[in-house]
Amino acid sequence: MLTYADKMEIVRQHQSGAPVQTVPLAKDLGVNVYHVPDWPGDLSGKIMKSEKHGGKSGYAIYVNQAHHSNRRRFTTAHEIAHFILHQDSIGDGITDDGLYRSRLSNAMEAQANRLAADILMPWHLLNKYIDGGTKSVDKLAGIFKVSESAMSIRLGVPA
Ligand SMILES: [Zn+2]
Structure with a gap:
C-alpha cells in the first residue's frame, strides 16, 4: 500500500505542466477512472473498492459523464484526494453529491476540495504563468482546464 508521501510524490510527477492530467495521475496511483453516462445531475462522483474495475490499488473512481469536462476533472481530483487522504475511511465507497x-x-470534504485544488492548480505552475504576464482568471482557467469559479477561488479574487 502506498504511503501518503508515496502518493504525493506521484502527484508531483504529474505536475510538470498545465493542464494536469487527472486520469493518468489516478492510473499511476493504481486507481482506474470511469465516466458513468446515466447518473442524475446532482451526483458528482464516487470512489470505491472494486475487484472487477479497480486498478492496482483495488480502487476505482466513477465520474458523472453528463458534467462539463472541467467539472469532471475537478471531481476526479476530489476523488483522488479522498484516496490520498482518506483511504482508510473509504470502506464500501464514498459518494459525493453535486456539492x-x-x-x-464536512471537514474531510473541505480537505478533499483543498487537495483537489492543489492537484489541478499547483502554485509552482500557476506562478510561472502569472509571472509570465498571464493574469486573467479566464485565461488561467483555460490553461489549467478548471472552471473560472475554481480559478477565482484559487487566486482569491471575486468571481
Ligand atoms: Zn468528497
Whole structure:
C-alpha cells in the first residue's frame, strides 16, 4: 500500500505542466477512472473498492459523464484526494453529491476540495504563468482546464 508521501510524490510527477492530467495521475496511483453516462445531475462522483474495475490499488473512481469536462476533472481530483487522504475511511465507497458532500464529515470534504485544488492548480505552475504576464482568471482557467469559479477561488479574487 502506498504511503501518503508515496502518493504525493506521484502527484508531483504529474505536475510538470498545465493542464494536469487527472486520469493518468489516478492510473499511476493504481486507481482506474470511469465516466458513468446515466447518473442524475446532482451526483458528482464516487470512489470505491472494486475487484472487477479497480486498478492496482483495488480502487476505482466513477465520474458523472453528463458534467462539463472541467467539472469532471475537478471531481476526479476530489476523488483522488479522498484516496490520498482518506483511504482508510473509504470502506464500501464514498459518494459525493453535486456539492461534494458525502457521509464523511464536512471537514474531510473541505480537505478533499483543498487537495483537489492543489492537484489541478499547483502554485509552482500557476506562478510561472502569472509571472509570465498571464493574469486573467479566464485565461488561467483555460490553461489549467478548471472552471473560472475554481480559478477565482484559487487566486482569491471575486468571481
Ligand atoms: Zn468528497
